[in-house]
Amino acid sequence: MVQVRVTAAPEDGRATEAARRALASSLGLRRTAVELEEGATSRTKRFRVVGLDEATARQRLAG
Numbered sequence: 701m702v703q704v705r706v707t708a709a710p711e712d713g714r715a716t717e718a719a720r721r722a723l724a725s726s727l728g729l730r731r732t733a734v735e736l737e738e739g740a741t742s743r744t745k746r747f748r749v750v751g752l753d754e755a756t757a758r759q760r761l762a763g
Contacts, residue, residue: 702761716745723747727760 708718716736724731727749739745749757 710743713740716740719745720747723749727752727757 702723704719704722706715706718706722708714720734720736721731724734727734729749729752733750733752735748735750737746737748752760
């Protein structure tokens, strides 16, 4: 699990999109490779990362 904090307002999906972009940027991927899987209207969201294995994702997020 990864915690992402954004400053975008939770209106009209802005915060969700900001989280998606932040996650994609941190992973070095296009934002289209990060898909919202569940939680569109919830504070807790689940994203699917396409085209990157778990070990590589963890390594990139570790920094």
